[in-house]
Each structure stands twice: as structure tokens, then as C-alpha cells.
Ligand SMILES: Cc1ncc(C[n+]2csc(CCOP(=O)(O)OP(=O)(O)O)c2C)c(N)n1
Ligand code: SF4
């Protein structure tokens with residue numbers, strides 16, 4: 001059993017970064033995740049020698065990640081919605097140059113400066129690329145403080161394995177709430193996968209290494225795009241993760257990710273007390289999206305209710321997955337409002353049982 | 357040699373008496389690749405590339421040096437320099453270099469940037485990198501124009517100078533004044549060595565090389581940010597011949613951007 005601690009989500013994430021052997025963190029303060037930079041500034045350098053630098057902006061921090069990841073190191077940044085928007089050009093370059101790194105978005109309510117309250121409004125931005133060009137991030141959605149810690153290590157491992165940026169898409173509530181967390185053991189700095197492509201200084205025994213995303217010849221550029229797409233397909237085949245809860249006999253399915261899924265677990269329990277056969281599917285990887293389980297279940301259930309803290313974003317992926325074989329309804333709250341289990345159950349009854 | 361070819365005496369003289377090792381005054385450094393430079397005839401970029409790679413060869417630091425290319429005409433710098441390099445987003449070279457030097461503190465990291473890259477879109481990164489005193493060399497090619505995107509006004513464009521976006525000459529009242537970034541960064545405590553050089557004639561080329569040599573030595577001693585502005589040219593977008601362009605550098609640019617050291621290490625001041 002690992003070390004047990006009572007921690008905030010953001011602190012658990014920061015602690016996990018140190019333990020996952022992260023070499024460098026570059027970030028800029030923004031609520032609701034400034035604890036990550038604060039915690040690391042306090043803890044990291046004397047424990048593992050990890051570099052922690054407060055950059056002048058999110059534009060600078062994401063490009064520092066590019067440099068450090070290109071030099072073969074485990075690099076990460078964290079921010080919240082407006083800051084992540086500012087990073088998008090850099091993220092596109094990182095995806096194109098195939099640099100492994102970890103980007104954390106502790107999602108707050110938008111659009112614009114919005115609110116510092118929790119939201120899931122950045123689902124589209126996270127899962128559909130976010131910046132310019134055809135690329136994907138691997139997106140992990142934690143729904144507990146425990147997963148805030150565990151997904152840091154998983155995220156770095158996936159990033160290194162596929163040479164692809166990984167995003168942890170959390171929200172303000174997961175970042176701020178305190179829970180018991182079991183911490184994994186200290187891992188070696190920099191991970192274990194060799195990075196012979198990194199710019200570490202050209203030695204006599206090898207050709208020079210170049211990190212770039214520029215390919216002026218369109219035939220070359222298309223080839224690179226095809227290679228990237230093949231990689232994303234492989235990720236879709238091998239890295240889908242999701243959790244199910246009481247789906248075996250379910251007539252209706254709730255689906256939600258992150259914080260929404262925790263609330264929906266309660267809805268399932270409340271509904272079952274009233275005799276409704278409800279289950280829950282919680283996508284853990286938002287890209288790759290767990291389409292198969294939705295497709296399989298679509299012929300066995302009477303309907304799916306997708307619950308999100310936004311205007312309806314993941315619901316599009318659910319609808320694409322079921323290919324019209326069952327009814328997919330949506331319930332959402334926006335602007336930093338967290339829905340209660342009772343209001344979700346009310347909506348469920350209204351839409352599926354009372355046929356309103 | 358093919359004996360059957362009939363030669364004039366002059367040719368024999370050229371090949372056998374002049375092209376011998378002891379007469380050799382210039383040779384391409386091994387640290388430049390064999391790929392043909394894409395720069396326009398007379399452009400300063402090629403000269404500065406050569407100087408950088410000569411210094412890397414002479415100081416035997418190929419395995420220590422990591423370069424960062426800009427977005428600008430020098431975007432393909434990594435094709436020509438036989439060293440490890442990263443290509444940064446427009447304006448972000450010094451942030452990328454910060455990422456590299458922080459995780460590989462014993463390497464010698466330099467950025468190579470144009471005036472648009474360094475003094476417009478990348479101003480914040482430039483100032484903050486210098487202000488943190490990152491142990492890197494920043495090579496700033498000031499050609500007073502956006503070369504790559506075909507001749508728009510740059511932050512360094514002279515007052516009254518005609519470009520495609522200042523077709524009636526740069527009017528400082530509406531378009532702002534030329535930004536002297538080198539003067540600005542010389543004020544910051546993080547910079548260790550700040551100098552302005554040029555490559556418009558042989559003597560200036562030699563001085564620029566000296567500045568590059570010194571900078572890499574300072575980086576080896578971990579002294580902080582070294583900053584070399586090279587007042588360069590852009591014959592194509594200035595719509596001049598190479599000779600006219602170098603004359604323009606001499607007569608117009610250098611008087612506005614005077615050459616010389618703006619900050620020299622205290623211990624070297626007599
Ligand atoms: C974000 C972004 N904005 C604009 C551009 C287009 N662009 C490419 S190079 C350049 C200016 C280059 O000028 P400079 O830095 O002076 O370099 P030079 O070509 O003169 O050497 C611009 C505006 C870009 N590539 N990326
Ligand atoms: S456009 Fe100007 S800066 Fe670019 S290569 Fe040609 S002369 Fe040089």
C-alpha cells in the first residue's frame with residue numbers, strides 16, 4: 001500500500017508530477033489551479049531536482065515545454081481555460097513535432113474570462129484538437145483526487161509511448177476538493193523510454209537531430225499527416241478507458257465524465273432506490289472516445305441521458321457512437337453551476353418515464 | 357588529371373600555384389551541411405550562418421551546441437547547420453531555448469531570430485528571457501523588414517522607409533517608432549554581453565565573428581544572456597542589388613543603429 005494522504009486535487013496532481021519523475025514544469029498562475037505551481041515551487045527542486053519555472057505567460061510556458069520535451073525530458077504545464085486557449089498554437093506545434101508532454105486543464109466556466117467556478121466547457125477544445133491542423137491529444141478525465149494523481153503517471157507514460165501530448169481535463173471542483181489519496185512510489189526521473197530523437201547535442205556517432213513541424217513540400221506534409229492519423233487510430237484501438245456502474249441489467253444509461261460522473265453515480269443509486277434500472281458509463285479517455293461500449297449497449301437499452309457541465313459537447317460523440325440506434329438525451333448546466341443528483345433524476349423521469 | 361586537355365598557361369598557374377593548402381584563406385566549415393542555401397544573393401543570413409558554424413568548428417563544440425531556428429527567412433537554418441536544432445513557433449525561440457537550457461544546463465544554446473520574430477511578436481519572450489538572464493546566446497538579425505513574408509514593415513523599419521505596408525514611408529506618428537531592442541535588453545541586469553554588429557563588409561564580418569566567439573565562451577562560463585544584433589540586409593525586399601543594399605546598410609541603417617558593444621562584462625572594462 002502506498003502512502004495515504006488527505007490532499008486537494010491540485011496538490012495531489014503536483015505531488016504525482018514529482019513522483020512520476022517529471023523533469024520540468026513551466027506554468028503561469030490562474031485560478032482554479034494555481035496550487036500546482038505553488039506546491040511544486042515549494043516541494044519539487046529539493047526532492048528530485050525538478051525544474052520549476054514561473055513563465056511570463058502561457059504562451060511562453062507551452063513553448064518552454066516544447067524546448068524541454070524536444071530535449072528529451074519529461075515536461076509538463078498546467079493552466080485553466082483562458083490560459084489553455086492561449087497555448088493552442090504551441091500545442092499544435094508540439095503535436096506536429098510529436099513531442100511527449102503533459103498539459104493539465106483545470107477547466108473553469110467560460111466563454112471569455114467567464115467564472116472561476118468548475119465547468120466542462122472545454123471538452124471540444126480538448127478532444128477535437130484545439131489549435132490549427134489535424135491533430136489529437138490523448139485526453140484523460142479524472143473524477144477523483146486519486147485519479148488526479150494516478151493520471152499524471154499514466155499521462156506521462158502514454159505521452160512517451162506514443163510521442164504525443166497528453167491532456168488531463170479536470171475541472172475546478174476536482175482541483176479544489178480534498179480527498180484521501182494513495183500515492184505511488186517515486187519513479188525514476190525522465191521515465192524509462194529512450195528518446196534517441198531528442199536534441200541533446202550532435203555527437204560524432206549520429207546524424208543531427210531536428211525538432212520541427214515545417215514540411216514545405218505538400219507531398220511530404222501529407223505523408224506526415226497520414227502517419228499522425230495512423231498513430232491516432234492505433235491509440236483509438238489500444239488506449240480506450242472507461243468505467244461502467246450497474247449497466248448489466250440497465251434499461252437506461254446515464255453517461256458523464258469527470259465530476260459529472262460522480263454526481264451521476266448518486267443519481268443511479270437514487271434511481272435504483274425508486275426501482276428504475278439505470279446504469280452509468282463514465283468515459284475516462286475522452287480521446288480516444290469509448291465508442292464501442294456505447295454502440296454495444298445502444299441495442300439493449302431504451303435510452304441514454306448524457307449529463308455535462310456545458311451546453312452539450314460529449315453528447316455529440318455519444319450520438320455518433322450509437323448511430324441512431326437509441327435515443328440520446330442531454331442535460332447540462334453551464335457557467336460554473338454544478339447540477340444536483342435530484343435535478344438530474346427529475347429530468348431523467350420527465351424525459352424517459354413521463355414522456356415529456 | 358587528364359593530360360589530353362590542352363590548357364593555357366594562365367589556367368595551369370591558377371590550379372597548381374594558387375590552390376594549395378598554404379594559400380587557402382577560406383574553407384567551408386565541416387559544421388555547415390552540403391545543402392544549398394535558399395537565401396537570396398547578397399543576403400546577410402548566409403554570412404551569419406557561416407560565422408556561427410565556423411566558431412562551432414573552431415571551438416570544437418558541435419556536440420554541445422543546440423540551436424533554435426525562428427519563423428522568418430531563417431526558418432530552415434537547421435538544414436544548413438550540422439548541429440541539433442529545434443524549430444520554434446514565430447517569436448517563441450527564446451522560450452524554447454529557455455526550456456532547453458533549463459533541462460540541459462551544460463549545453464550551449466543559441467537562438468537565431470529576425471526583427472519581426474524577436475522584436476514584434478516575440479517581444480515579451482525576448483525581454484523576459486534576457487531579464488531572467490538565461491544562459492543562452494540570442495542572435496538577432498535586423499534587416500528592417502519582414503523578409504519571409506515579402507517585405508512588410510518591421511518594428512525596426514526606419515522612419516520614412518518604404519515597405520509594402522508603409523508604401524508612403526513609415527510615418528512614426530501612426531506606425532510607431534523603430535524599436536531598439538538591443539538598447540532595451542542592455543538595460544536588463546540579466547544580460548551579460550550585448551553588442552551590435554554588421555556583416556556589410558569584411559572588417560565588420562570579422563568583428564561579428566569575434567562577438568560570436570566571445571559569447572560562446574561566456575556561455576561556457578555560465579555568465580548569462582549574450583545578445584548580438586547583426587544589422588543585416590534584405591536586397592530582395594528592399595528592391596536593391598546586393599551592392600546597393602550594403603551601401604544602404606552603411607549609409608542609412610548603421611547611423612540609426614550604431615555598431616559596437618552596448619554592454620561588456622565588468623571584468624573586461626579597464
Ligand atoms: C503566428 C504567426 N504569425 C505570422 C506568421 C507569418 N510570418 C512568417 S515570418 C514573418 C516575419 C518574419 O520577419 P523577420 O522575423 O524579420 O525575419 P526575416 O524573414 O526578415 O529574416 C511573419 C509575419 C507566422 N508564421 N506565424
Ligand atoms: S527575402 Fe531578404 S532576408 Fe530573406 S533571404 Fe531574401 S534577402 Fe535574405
Ligand SMILES: [Mg+2]
Nearest residue numbers: 470471501503
Ligand atoms: Mg527581418
